[in-house]
Amino acid sequence: MRVEILGSGGAVTIPRPGCDCEVCVEAGAKGRPYERTGPSVFVHGPDVLIDTPEEAKEQLNRSQVGRIRAGLYSHWHPDHTAGRRMWESRNFDFRAFPAEAERTPIYVPARAWAEFERWYGLAEQFRFLERQGTVSVHLLGEGESVDVGGTRITPVPLHDETTFAFLFEGEGTRLLVAMDETQGWEPPDLGPLDLAVLPIGVFELHPFTGERLIPEEFCVPPVKKTRYGQALEMARALGAARTVFMHVEEMDSLSHDQLLELGAMDGWEPAHDGLVIDL
Numbered sequence: 667m668r669v670e671i672l673g674s675g676g677a678v679t680i681p682r683p684g685c686d687c688e689v690c691v692e693a694g695a696k697g698r699p700y701e702r703t704g705p706s707v708f709v710h711g712p713d714v715l716i717d718t719p720e721e722a723k724e725q726l727n728r729s730q731v732g733r734i735r736a737g738l739y740s741h742w743h744p745d746h747t748a749g750r751r752m753w754e755s756r757n758f759d760f761r762a763f764p765a766e767a768e769r770t771p772i773y774v775p776a777r778a779w780a781e782f783e784r785w786y787g788l789a790e791q792f793r794f795l796e797r798q799g800t801v802s803v804h805l806l807g808e809g810e811s812v813d814v815g816g817t818r819i820t821p822v823p824l825h826d827e828t829t830f831a832f833l834f835e836g837e838g839t840r841l842l843v844a845m846d847e848t849q850g851w852e853p854p855d856l857g858p859l860d861l862a863v864l865p866i867g868v869f870e871l872h873p874f875t876g877e878r879l880i881p882e883e884f885c886v887p888p889v890k891k892t893r894y895g896q897a898l899e900m901a902r903a904l905g906a907a908r909t910v911f912m913h914v915e916e917m918d919s920l921s922h923d924q925l926l927e928l929g930a931m932d933g934w935e936p937a938h939d940g941l942v943i944d945l
């Protein structure tokens with residue numbers, strides 16, 4: 667398997683439009699690895715795309731991705747679904763009549779799909795894509811796995827019960843990808859992992875300057891967001907051979923160089939857009 671980080675940012679990407687902070691200015695001037703687009707991961711081998719932020723089309727155009735055997739969605743939040751029309755851009759073709767389309771199967775855990783039915787008209791928009799012939803939506807029940815290209819993919823429910831991580835098992839390799847919303851999660855024993863890709867959480871205090879980055883009120887229970895220290899505990903509980911942290915928010919005020927330094931101290935690697943990891 668080969669993991670390609672298509673987008674390593676969070677809901678507020680880097681640079682933030684109009685922002686003149688150091689992190690955004692550096693990202694604007696230097697591009698990758700300093701700039702970060704919305705959260706998306708591609709797993710080569712099974713050739714599976716996880717989540718479609720609004721930059722999904724551009725991410726795919728600049729990536730190593732060719733064939734896409736299937737799509738997965740971790741949860742309904744806009745930063746993970748706003749680029750859903752990519753499926754139409756990629757798969758629709760009216761040069762033939764009747765129009766032809768490549769139909770990509772999309773797998774969504776049933777409890778995550780229930781939120782697609784509730785929010786933003788998401789389910790309706792996927793039904794439109796189904797009628798158009800560009801996707802087919804398949805719901806995964808509790809504990810149900812799907813086999814894609816010889817790799818077994820199992821949704822792992824997170825604590826909020828509507829967001830899922832995904833466990834990939836194939837050719838002797840085991841990979842866990844959690845895109846976001848790990849708050850309150852106590853990782854189950856998933857066995858040995860070659861790689862865990864996890865959200866970094868939010869930084870209550872800047873790890874180098876000590877500056878308070880988010881108000882204390884935001885951090886009292888019920889915790890709305892995983893904090894960095896909790897993300898670190900989850901990574902240690904999972905005990906993967908390698909841990910890569912992604913979903914880096916602009917509000918964290920951390921440059922890629924600072925993340926490299928922090929990761930070297932705490933035993934993980936920061937993702938960046940375009941990062942490729944061979945397993």
Ligand SMILES: [Zn+2]
Binds near residue numbers: 705746
């Ligand atoms: Zn997110």
Ligand SMILES: [Zn+2]
Binds near residue numbers: 682685686687688916
């Ligand atoms: Zn900024």
